[in-house]
Amino acid sequence: MKKAYFIYFVILCFVILNSCNHQNQKEEKKVLQFEAMNTFVTLQGWTENEKALEQAKLIIENLDKKISVTNKDSQIFLMNEYSLLADREKNQNEVVCEIFDDEVISLLGRALEFAKITRGAFNPCLYPITKAWGFTKEQYTVPSENEIALFLKKTDYEKMAVGKNGKVEFESGMLVDFGGIAKGYAGDVAILKLKECGVEAGLLDLGGNIQVFGQKKDGTKWKIGIKNPIAEGILGGLEIEEGAVITSGGYERFFTADDGKKYIHIMDNKTGYPVDNGLVSVTIISKKGEAADALSTALFVMGKENAIEFWRDKRGRECDDFDFILIEQTGERDLEIFVSAGVAKDFFVLDCGANVRVEEVERKD
Ligand code: AMP
Ligand code: MG
Secondary structure, three states: OHHHHHHHHHHHHHHHHHHHHHOOOOOEEEEEEEEEOOEEEEEEEEEOOOOHHHHHHHHHHHHHHHHOOOOOOOHHHHHHHHHHHHHHHOOOOEEEEEOOOHHHHHHHHHHHHHHHHOOOOOOOOOHHHHHHOOOOOOOOOOOOHHHHHHHHOOOOHHHOEEOHHHEEEEEOOOOOOOOOOHHHHHHHHHHHHHHHOOOOEEEEEEOOEEEEEOOOOOOOOEEEEEEOOOOOOEEEEEEEOOEEEEEEEOOOOEEEOOOOOEEEOOEOOOOOOEOOOOEEEEEEEEOOHHHHHHHHHHHHHHOHHHHHHHHHHHEOOOEOOEEEEEEEEEEOOEEEEEEEHHHHOOEEEOOOOOEEEEEEEOOOO
């Protein structure tokens, strides 16, 4: 926890230092910090409205309550429990559930859409696997190959369909988890609320995932730090005008098993094992937090080559325009950074003690 606080503190300092020029004379900067969605959240808004940040906090907390896989009252928890019960009783292969909350059902629909676009690299139905590795309760374990094969059969997102009136149909034993998309989506809805409350510019930090909106009055862009994936501190950063900068990192949550191997919290949908493809950090830059979040997880799972291919192929067609910063570890202190053309000129590296090589990735069209 101490380490997490330190990382968080460093990122926050970086972002705050770089945004403190922002002051509009009439509007005062307000800051609100709290814990939600299993992480630390900081909201900053330039506004005269004392209540604005509190309103955005409520939005995030309410969403968390509705979709958390561990909150016993959440709609997702109840759906998952029902699915397990049907599976245990073996009398129901097909399950139909009703989700009464429009926001939850539409988020599920979009999450399944991202699963289709990414061919399951982002898969909200991977929860039986994530759970088997003990990531939900931090009671880590390496499941047997048999267990993995068994649980993997319950992760086919094509067997889950969102129908009319909140109906969700799926195979018993399937379980949903929004861990790979929720923070980005939460940022989107929180920004909508802040704008509705008259906040002109703001910065949201949900566990290191940054979303900014509004014009800085001094004309400069927002500077966002990118965490060094192999040591404490910042590796570099990015200047953006508006949007989301969302990172999936193996360093965020992992455990080292008795065999000495490190297992991270991002799962490979094909093998049922934690991803181990050389990538240590994937940042997606996009207008919407939801897309940036789902895609950061997906590109991490795809691996460098496929991720680049996906960006060239799908960007701007099947999903909104986006850019990436992929970081591959090639030696103990060696990092290769691949930055897509759209953000290459805005990306910078700081002296961080690692041997860093940066390569720009072109569009090819
Ligand atoms: P992120 O940090 O956005 O990459 O999200 C990682 C979280 O998403 C994990 O802690 C799991 O809850 C969940 N998750 C793990 N692997 C996947 C995957 N391949 N697709 C979707 N969600 C995943
Ligand atoms: Mg994600």
